[in-house]
Amino acid sequence: MLxxxxxxxxxxxxxxxxxxxxxRAMALSLRGSLEQVTDPANLDESVNEVFTMMLGAACTRDxxxxxxxxxxxxxxxxxxxxxxxxxxxxxxxxxxxxxxxxMTGMEFTEIDxxxxxxxxxxxxxxxxxxKGKVPNLAANCGLSVPAVIxxxxxxxxxxxxxxQLNHVYRAEGFRFSVMIVCDGIQ
Amino acid sequence: xxxxxxxxxxxxxxxxxIVERSLRQAGLDPLTVLEAASGTEGLEVxxxxxxxxxxxxxxxPSMDGxxxxxxxxxxxxxxxxxxxxxxxxxxxxxxxxxxxxxxxxYIRKPFTAEQVKxxxxxxxxxx
Numbered sequence: 001m002l003x004x005x006x007x008x009x010x011x012x013x014x015x016x017x018x019x020x021x022x023x024r025a026m027a028l029s030l031r032g033s034l035e036q037v038t039d040p041a042n043l044d045e046s047v048n049e050v051f052t053m054m055l056g057a058a059c060t061r062d063x064x065x066x067x068x069x070x071x072x073x074x075x076x077x078x079x080x081x082x083x084x085x086x087x088x089x090x091x092x093x094x095x096x097x098x099x100x101x102x103m104t105g106m107e108f109t110e111i112d113x114x115x116x117x118x119x120x121x122x123x124x125x126x127x128x129x130x131k132g133k134v135p136n137l138a139a140n141c142g143l144s145v146p147a148v149i150x151x152x153x154x155x156x157x158x159x160x161x162x163x164q165l166n167h168v169y170r171a172e173g174f175r176f177s178v179m180i181v182c183d184g185i186q
Numbered sequence: 187x188x189x190x191x192x193x194x195x196x197x198x199x200x201x202x203x204i205v206e207r208s209l210r211q212a213g214l215d216p217l218t219v220l221e222a223a224s225g226t227e228g229l230e231v232x233x234x235x236x237x238x239x240x241x242x243x244x245x246x247p248s249m250d251g252x253x254x255x256x257x258x259x260x261x262x263x264x265x266x267x268x269x270x271x272x273x274x275x276x277x278x279x280x281x282x283x284x285x286x287x288x289x290x291x292y293i294r295k296p297f298t299a300e301q302v303k304x305x306x307x308x309x310x311x312x313x
Contacts, residue, residue, distance in 0.1 A: 104204070118198075121201050124198075125295045127274065128273075128276065132277070139278070145246070
């Protein structure tokens with residue numbers, strides 16, 4: 001699975017009203033705030049914000065690896081504009097059903113459209129919360145609509161990112177990973 | 187409070203349910219919810235149904251929330267009905283665009299029921 005299609009969608013979603021001149025001007029300040037953009041604490045705060053507010057589940061960083069059960073669910077939201085890349089949320093199928101159950105109050109026994117929708121929305125909020133931590137990113141980086149993949153035996157391949165954050169988190173009863181991949185800052 | 191007929195526009199069915207639940211937790215009762223998965227669907231609902239409140243996402247396929255809002259105003263659909271945008275986009279620029287397009291309120295995702303109460307209830311009471 002490559003991320004370029006999602007990134008193109010995010011760029012298209014951003015629209016054309018920004019103007020190249022403004023992007024050039026803002027790019028300088030985004031390069032200037034690269035330390036802030038790559039700060040791992042921003043991702044931790046974003047994850048906690050989303051899961052506490054929307055699911056009532058506090059999360060902690062888990063230093064272990066995420067071993068996937070046979071089936072897993074991955075949601076991808078692309079970034080386009082001053083920063084291009086993607087936010088990727090991934091968890092096992094059972095954990096995806098737990099997350100969707102917390103969001104909706106419903107019970108799930110399979111990865112149906114509602115579960116995929118819920119996981120996509122979680123990824124969308126994570127992407128929005130993360131970019132919202134840096135003012136220039138919040139204003140000048142668009143989000144694509146989420147793409148959700150579920151299945152067995154697939155890998156995510158990212159070609160030479162400019163930077164990448166990949167964290168595993170644990171909440172009550174489930175674990176998941178969140179990855180921020182940046183393949184370009186204009 | 188008399189029945190509040192609310193149109194929720196979001197491409198995510200899960201998010202529409204969460205928004206509905208938050209409105210009920212905020213004390214909007216009795217509440218009748220009409221749903222639309224895009225701005226285009228939302229306009230169709232407004233052509234045939236009367237509503238008291240509109241809550242809309244911004245990032246949606248086919249017609250986004252800002253264009254939906256502009257169309258509501260230009261077609262004079264739901265005159266005087268408060269519109270609140272609920273979105274992951276949180277910059278001042280996005281808020282300004284929403285207000286310019288005719289929104290009365292703005293809620294950033296993720297949100298709490300308390301935030302929905304603070305930002306939506308006064309608009310419903312004032313309408």
